[in-house]
Amino acid sequence: MRAIVVNTPGGSAALEPAEIPDPVPGPGEVLVDVAASGVNFIDVYHREGRYPLPVPFVPGSEGAGTVTAVGEGVSDVVVGDRVGWAQVLGSYAAKAVIPAEQAIVLPPGVSPGLAAAVLLQGLTAHYLTHSTYAVRQGDDVLVHAAAGGMGLLLTQIAKLRGARVIGTVSTPEKEKLARQAGADEVIGYEDFADEVKKITGGGAHVVYDGVGAATFDGSLTSLRPRGMLALYGAASGAVPPFDPQRLNAAGSVFLTRPSLTHYVADREELLWRAGDVLGWVASGALKVHVSQRYPLAEARRAHDDLEARRTTGKLLLVP
Missing domain, CATH: 3.40.50.720 (NAD(P)-binding Rossmann-like Domain)
Known part of the structure; x- marks a missing residue:
């Protein structure tokens, strides 16, 4: 499958397009055909090695798509579900394996592209305004x-x-x-x-x-x-x-x-925040501004644009 791989942390040139084997879901996991991946500053920190990760790795912490296979023990997500996720490494790829407990089934009216554009930042905005400081x-x-x-x-x-x-x-x-x-x-x-x-x-x-x-x-x-x-x-x-x-x-x-990890400490909290955010998107109460979509192979350009602050709103990679 097509993917972006970091072999050595560094500048945007560290994002290398590659062909790698298709992933296989294990127990408690689901396999997703990725429709879009969100581009976030956390991806830059991973790429730079500011937050060190074992190499090589596929970056990207946010995405959405359609479930094509489920691993043993998965019951609340089924093949054909449209799901989104945040904080799951490996999203800059055509396919991704996601822990079922991190998979958020999308409501009607929210496309995978919208979900990939809103979940990580939307969950962050939710905890900041509802929990860190309750506005x-x-x-x-x-x-x-x-x-x-x-x-x-x-x-x-x-x-x-x-x-x-x-x-x-x-x-x-x-x-x-x-x-x-x-x-x-x-x-x-x-x-x-x-x-x-x-x-x-x-x-x-x-x-x-x-x-x-x-x-x-x-x-x-x-x-x-x-x-x-x-x-x-x-x-x-x-x-x-x-x-x-x-x-x-x-x-x-x-x-x-604060960081998102500590504010989605269990699935109940994750689904509460995601339910609010995606519900607002579905109703039109929350508008998602996607400023640019890049082919997956142009991940370097997306990172360069993000770091140079040449963009507004959200950037997406599309396999």
């Missing part, structure tokens, strides 16, 4: 990179929960997308903390920051006393070590570095 009616929420795939989902879900959303963007085109997603205020990155304090009259209740090093200091300053900074990513680089006394000086604020 309440009237809260002031700062969303960085508000026109990116995560930012657009975070903005919409925070609005569904009644928040006032302030989004940061870098271009007029991205400002338009953020406003279409429901952002009440859209600002640039220069002096954004001062702008947030001016807009809110005291600071944000929560800052959702997936940018990292470039925005961290301003994100802390943007908070009101006892506010929370949810640092869920590091697109601009890792945040250097810092003195915890800064949290006191900023107003007894909270800092958390």
